[in-house]
Amino acid sequence: MQNNLKPYRPIGTVYGALLNFKKEWNLRAPQMSEAPYKGAPKVPVLFIKTANTFTASGNNIVIPSNVSEVDVGANLAWVFGANASVVACVLVNDVSIPHESYYRPPVKFKCVDGFLGVGAQAKSVAEVQTDAVVLTVKVNGQTVQSVNYADTVRASQKLLADISEFMTFQEGDVLLLGSDCLPDGKRPRAKVGDGWKFQRQALKAWSISL
Amino acid sequence: MKHARIAWAGAVHEAVESNGELLLTRSPWAGKRLKFDEVVWLPPLAPVPQARTILALGLNYADHAKELAFKAPEEPLVFVKGEGALIGHKALTRRPKDATHMHYECELAVVIGRTAKHVKKENAYDYVGGYTVANDYAIRDYLENWYRPNFRVKNRDTCTPIGPWLVDAKDIHDTYGSPMNLSLQTTVNGKITQSGHTRDMIFDVPTLIEYFSAFMTLQPGDLIFTGTPDGVVNCEVGDVIVTSIEGVGDLINTLGE
Secondary structure: OHHHOOOOOOOOOEEEEEOOEHHHHHHHHHHHOOOOOOOOOOOOEEEEEOHHHEEEOOOOOOOOOOOOOEEOOEEEEEEEOHHHOEEEEEEEEEOEOOOOOOOOOOHHHHOOOOOEEEOOOOEEHHHOOHHHOEEEEEEOOEEEEEEEHHHEOOOHHHHHHHHHOOOOOOOOOEEEOOOOOOOOOOOOEEOOOOOEEEEEOOEEEEEEEO | OEEEEEEEOOEEEEEEEEOOEEEEOOOOOOOOEEOHHHOEEEOOOOOOOOOOOEEEEEOOEHHHHHHOOOOOOOOOEEEEEOHHHEEOOOEEEEOOOOOOOEEOOEEEEEEEOOOEOOOOHHHHHHHEEEEEEEEOOEEHHHOOOOOOOOHHHHOOOOOEEEEEEEEEHHHHHHHHOOOOOOEEEEEEOOEEEEEEEHHHEOOOHHHHHHHHHOOOOEOOOOEEEOOOOOOOOEOOOOOEEEEEEOOOEEEEEEEEO
16 A cells, blocks of 8 residues: 555655644735635635645755745645545645735646645554644744644535535545645745644654754 | 457457458567457556656637636646546446536546656657547536546546557558548537537647646656547436547447446
8 A cells, every 4th residue: 555655755646735723714814805716716716736846845946046935835634545545644744935915726836846845654544643734844843833633714624525526536646635824824834944844743654854 | 559458268469450451460460460340448548667648738729628617728638537537338337326516528538658858849749649538527516616627536446448559659640630630520429519620619629738838847658638629418327428539539438437
């Protein structure tokens, strides 16, 4: 089984969920009815992190020279096995060029070479209570964010059910369950030279250090 | 040469087009000839070690942008699709019961032939392995203005037929000069509903390869769907939709429940 391979590397398509934390949803709610959105999203808002973005834990992510800072999107992600079952969890960093508008697909912000840090180890989903996971995000050793999966708009099974209404996850596919924002609506930022690390309490093997 | 991937006699095979038939090319059936209707057609794409990148263009023909009341984009409007959405030639696509407007989109699909990073327009065709036809269905009822076009519209199971052939890039370049010189057409139950020409793309194939490869490295087998011209109409269950591109192929699809 691929979830026992070390280091873990996705073989399927990596999907991600946007706006899946209540804090960001609530901050943006007043603008949702306005142009260009003209209404709150009814179903999960998704994006894809293409294969060129995968960077194994411990390696450097190269930031393009015309970009001063990037968003750090700490995510717990599910890995799918046969029959669209969830078999494993992995920590990933959905790196993005900061972008305010969610109107058009974020390919040029999110699909840049190297822009997905992938945790070295995928853990069996049986060992994880997904909706109770708390991630700690550290940049240069300083804790900058705590991400609590109890605070999602759609709990993990609800998210999966709503996506599965129109598409079937293939064996090896990955779903990023969402990254939270800070109180100001932005995500933690990192610039060239910064190192960051995500940890789940009591599970050292889950850290990403880049 | 036109390449196909088919299922027949309990296994998947590589084949090429030969005098109106399929010619199997590999052991144990190398040399075997089959009629087109004897096989199940799969997407004409060799397996890749990790899921391929599928880039798709929105509003890349000025007339289609106008049809949908958008001004032509100043840079490529691109979205990404998952490989799980692909199905082959002569397959069945599911139409949701509650949909009121589901339409085909006939698109020239570029199949990358070798690793492409920081490619310049002038050399872009060196990185193309071949071309095929994609029908990138959309269900307008499900459009939402969040990362639009959103996945419920554009990443649905069964909603991206592709094929029947992967045509070697050299064949298209030798015969037509470039892929920017091909007519496109869609018929619904035999009636022409969409006709256009690849020369009317806003961003042509070399421009797209330069644009994408500037920030994302493309691998062999990755796909770029280059958008559709105007003439999209609603289709119903039972309709037979044929999306055709000159020199590339006629991709047949039927809508089912």
